[in-house]
Amino acid sequence: MELDSLYQEVILDxxxxxxxxxxxxxxxxxxxxxxxSCGDEITLNILxxxxxxxxxTWDGVGCSISQASVSMMSDLVxxxxxxxxxVIVDSFSELMSSKGSLQGDESLLEDAVALAGVSxxxxxxxxxxLGWMAFKDAAIQGRDGEKI
Amino acid sequence: xxxxxxxxxxxxxxxxxxxxxxDARLVYLDSGATSHKPQQVLDAERTFYTQHNxxxxxxxxxxxxxxxxxxxxxxxxxxxxxxxxxxxIIFTKSxxxxxxxxxxxxxxxxxxxxxxxxxxxxxxxxxxHHANLIPWQQLAKRTGATLxxxxxxxxxxxxxxxxxxxxxxxxxIVAITHQSNVLGSINPIHMIAEKAHTVGALVVVDxxxxxxxxxxxxxxxxxxxxxxxxxxMLGPTGIGVLWGRAALLAQMEPFxxxxxxIESVTMESATWAPAPRKFEAGVPNMxxxxxxxxxxxxxxxxxxxxxxxxxxxLTNYALSGLQTIKGLRIFGPLDTVDRGGVISFALDEIHxxxxxxxxxxxxxxxxxxxxxxxxxxxxxxxxxxTRASFYLYNDLSDIDVLIDGIAATQxxxxxx
Ligand SMILES: Cc1ncc(COP(=O)(O)O)c(C=O)c1O
Numbered sequence: 001m002e003l004d005s006l007y008q009e010v011i012l013d014x015x016x017x018x019x020x021x022x023x024x025x026x027x028x029x030x031x032x033x034x035x036x037s038c039g040d041e042i043t044l045n046i047l048x049x050x051x052x053x054x055x056x057t058w059d060g061v062g063c064s065i066s067q068a069s070v071s072m073m074s075d076l077v078x079x080x081x082x083x084x085x086x087v088i089v090d091s092f093s094e095l096m097s098s099k100g101s102l103q104g105d106e107s108l109l110e111d112a113v114a115l116a117g118v119s120x121x122x123x124x125x126x127x128x129x130l131g132w133m134a135f136k137d138a139a140i141q142g143r144d145g146e147k148i
Numbered sequence: 149x150x151x152x153x154x155x156x157x158x159x160x161x162x163x164x165x166x167x168x169x170x171d172a173r174l175v176y177l178d179s180g181a182t183s184h185k186p187q188q189v190l191d192a193e194r195t196f197y198t199q200h201n202x203x204x205x206x207x208x209x210x211x212x213x214x215x216x217x218x219x220x221x222x223x224x225x226x227x228x229x230x231x232x233x234x235x236x237i238i239f240t241k242s243x244x245x246x247x248x249x250x251x252x253x254x255x256x257x258x259x260x261x262x263x264x265x266x267x268x269x270x271x272x273x274x275x276x277h278h279a280n281l282i283p284w285q286q287l288a289k290r291t292g293a294t295l296x297x298x299x300x301x302x303x304x305x306x307x308x309x310x311x312x313x314x315x316x317x318x319x320x321i322v323a324i325t326h327q328s329n330v331l332g333s334i335n336p337i338h339m340i341a342e343k344a345h346t347v348g349a350l351v352v353v354d355x356x357x358x359x360x361x362x363x364x365x366x367x368x369x370x371x372x373x374x375x376x377x378x379x380x381m382l383g384p385t386g387i388g389v390l391w392g393r394a395a396l397l398a399q400m401e402p403f404x405x406x407x408x409x410i411e412s413v414t415m416e417s418a419t420w421a422p423a424p425r426k427f428e429a430g431v432p433n434m435x436x437x438x439x440x441x442x443x444x445x446x447x448x449x450x451x452x453x454x455x456x457x458x459x460x461x462l463t464n465y466a467l468s469g470l471q472t473i474k475g476l477r478i479f480g481p482l483d484t485v486d487r488g489g490v491i492s493f494a495l496d497e498i499h500x501x502x503x504x505x506x507x508x509x510x511x512x513x514x515x516x517x518x519x520x521x522x523x524x525x526x527x528x529x530x531x532x533x534t535r536a537s538f539y540l541y542n543d544l545s546d547i548d549v550l551i552d553g554i555a556a557t558q559x560x561x562x563x564x
Contacts, residue, residue, distance in 0.1 A: 002169065003509050003560070007502075012561070038501055039518035039531045061531045063501035064561075127501065 005117035006124070007064065014068035014111065019075045024057040029142045033134040035126055040066055044074075044134040048142045053077050053085055058131065065115070065124050070131025072112040077135060082143050089136050096125050152450065152458045154543040160186040160446075161541055172511025175549045180329050180357065180490050180537030181515050182379045185443070189382055192442035196435040203431045205408060219434050222441030223424070226389055229444045230374070231365035236397060238390040238424040239437050243356045244279040246375035246390035247323075249403040249427060250352060251283035254321070255290045256401035261320075261350060266292030269318045271349075273298040273306055273335075274527055275328045278520040280354040280375075284323050293320065300527055304331035304480035311343060319349040326358035326374075330519045330535065331480030332463070332490035334358070341370035350396070356380055359389075360539070361459060361488055363452035366391055378436065383443035387436035390427070397423035404429040447540075455540050459489035462538045466491055466547045473554055475563060479528055489538035492519070495554070497563045500534040506557040507534075512550055 023030075027045035034041045042060035046053055056074040060067075073092070077085040088108055095104045095113075100120035104113035118128045158164045163184045168174050176184065196218055202211035204219045220234075227234040240246045254262045264270075270284045274297050288295045296314055299307040306324075315322065322344040327334045341351040353371040358364055360381030366374060373396070378387035392400070402409055402420055406429035411419040420426040447455065464484050470476055475496035481487045495503055500516035507514055517532040518525045525532060536550055 003506060006505065007560075037517060039522060039525060040501075041531065063499035065501075121505075124501075124505070 006121055008114040008117065010111050010114045011064060011068040014071040015064040018067055018071040020057050020071065020078065021059060022057060023059050024055055026055070027057075029138040029145070031134050031138040031141070033130060033137065035062070035066070035130050037126065038063070040127065040130060042066075042070060042131055042134050044070075044131065044138055046135070046138045046142055048082070048139075051083075051143075052081050053079065053139070056135065058134075060131075062130065063124075063127050065118055066127040066130045069112070069115055069128045070134075072110070072115070073131050073135060076110060076112060082139055085139060086136075089132055089139075092132055093129065095119060096128055150454070150457045151461055151543065152454060152540055154541060157450070157541050160188065162187060162190070164541070168511035168513075169509055170511075172509075175510070175512045175546045175553075177536040177538065177542065177546065177550060178513045178515050179360075179380070179539035179542075180519075180535060182385070183360065183382050183539055184541065185382055185384065185439075186446055188446050189384065189439045189442045193384060193435045193439040196438045201435075204434055205425075206431075215434060218438045218441075219432065222437040225441040225444050229364075229448065230359070230391060231367045232391050233394055235422070235424055236391050236394050238392070238397075238427045239432055240388040240390055240427075241386050241433060242379075242388035243354065243375045243377040244388070246388050247279055247352070247354065248283045249390060250373055250375070250392075251287040252403040253400045254287055256403065260399050261348075261396070262400060264291035264293045264320055267318060268293040268320045269296050269316070270294070270321045270323065271296050271298070271314055271319050271344075272323050273325065274300045275306065275331060275333070275521065275524050276323070276325055277329050277354065277356065278522070279356075280323055280325055280352075281523070284321070294318075298324070300331070300524065303482075304328075305333045305486075306335045308336065308340070311340070315340075315343050315347060315349065317347050319344065319347055321352060322349050323352040323354070325354040325356075326364075327361070327488045327490070328480070328521075328524075329357045329490060330492050330521045330524055330533065332488045332492075333481055334486040334488055336486075338368075338370050341372075345370070357488060357490065360447075361452075362456040372396055378440035378443065381440075381443055382446055383440035384436040386433045387440045389440075392423075394423070397427075400427075402426050402429070406430050408432075450540065458540060459538050460484050462542055462544065462547060463487065463489045463491065465544055466536065466538070466550070469547055469551045470554075473551065473558075475558065476554065479530075479533055490535060491537070492533040492535045494530055494533050495558065495563070498557060498561050500532045502561065503534045503554070503557050506560050507550070507553045510549065510553045510556065512553045514550075 028048040040062035044058040047055035200214040202215040355376040359376040409429040504516035
């Protein structure tokens with residue numbers, strides 16, 4: 001069924017057992033993003049130390065795609081430098097806008113390549129991107145804050 | 149239980165020939181968002197363009213005459229449909245525009261019943277669609293008036309227990325939905341209006357979910373204004389209605405200025421044409437108005453009472469069927485007393501967006517999300533719901549398909 005290209009097993013695993021869920025007390029930046037078309041919300045904390053994302057935690061409500069996606073993202077960027085994290089985020093954004101034409105770079109995106117199928121469902125791309133855009137926003141704020 | 153001849157009705161709606169995903173037939177349970185259009189409506193629009201197209205109320209040629217007659221004919225059809233005077237019918241692009249027009253007309257004046265000041269109150273409800281909430285929120289901000297609201301009971305009905313303190317001499321506007329687009333509950337407009345009128349408040353009714361589904365008569369409803377959209381009642385998009393009492397429309401300031409709405413113009417100033425022209429600046433959505441006229445003719449040929457009975461029968465059937473599903477929670481009344489054919493529900497461990505996606509594989513079109521009623525979602529502690537809504541072209545088998553689809557969804561996500 002067409003649906004299986006959307007809901008890969010690994011997505012449902014992340015949905016049922018999300019990583020880094022539950023907000024930390026220590027943080028450099030906290031952001032809150034919503035998906036106004038469906039009401040999904042995410043709050044995300046990042047802790048930056050010397051240009052490295054030393055912690056990412058989040059909480060929120062959303063569909064399996066959005067929850068799995070933020071779980072994968074937080075695991076991916078955890079411990080990466082900001083520069084590395086931005087490369088990963090850009091690669092994922094490109095995958096999401098590919099309308100099914102890209103497979104995704106597994107060495108960079110790991111589990112998140114399972115979300116490649118989402119790019120064929122235009123109504124779901126925003127779900128997949130919710131957590132990533134929250135992270136990007138927080139990371140930019142954190143980076144600019146660190147520079148000052 | 150009395151049902152319409154759905155096979156005959158469906159034959160009028162070309163969309164039902166469409167194959168959905170996996171070659172499934174279309175099970176359209178999203179009429180609360182927008183309805184489909186019968187051939188008669190499509191033909192009426194097409195005929196307007198192919199035979200009569202011209203800018204209404206302008207020009208001296210045959211086409212202008214015919215276009216004006218068709219447009220004004222549509223206004224007459226709408227006026228009969230709701231028991232109003234023809235000059236009380238204002239065409240807008242949608243209910244959203246109707247409600248904004250009204251809200252701006254209040255802040256465009258500092259005189260009479262439309263003038264608001266700090267200390268005045270605008271009463272709405274927690275179950276309003278954003279279209280009947282935000283225009284009033286913003287009007288309150290512009291004028292310094294205070295927004296107050298009726299709550300919702302846990303059963304999903306309007307909580308009128310505090311009506312005596314909510315409606316006071318401070319209350320200037322009561323804006324309330326006739327039927328909730330999320331819960332299906334039908335509100336006691338007459339009772340609220342009676343109370344509001346004793347303190348001199350104006351009553352605005354959002355009839356988006358009522359006008360398409362049951363007979364509505366403004367001469368007995370007791371409201372001062374009602375708003376609805378053509379596209380939810382078999383008509384085209386781009387056409388909405390605002391009805392207001394003639395005496396009020398005469399005092400009301402226009403919202404959009406421009407061509408057609410004037411009586412006389414100099415370089416320094418202008419005066420306004422009488423209602424409804426005063427509120428219809430510019431070349432209006434003519435073909436769409438004509439299409440709405442055809443839609444109303446279609447509905448009336450079947451009969452609003454019969455349509456309502458049909459929907460009550462479907463709702464009854466769906467409410468009992470849905471309640472047999474484990475892990476399904478319904479938001480809204482569980483019986484069909486003062487309740488229309490809109491059923492919102494949540495599935496344990498399955499987000500509405502995911503449910504909608506699986507149902508789509510079976511050709512089932514439902515609405516998922518907050519339904520433009522975010523405060524109501526907060527009240528029920530959910531981010532969104534899945535909503536099935538019914539109309540004259542649905543039958544019991546559509547509900548059977550929905551119920552099987554929900555079981556398949558639970559199976560897919562390994563919930564049972
Ligand atoms: C109760 C209610 N009010 C207002 C609206 C707004 O209608 P429209 O978007 O056609 O202006 C809707 C449509 O969803 C509705 O259901």
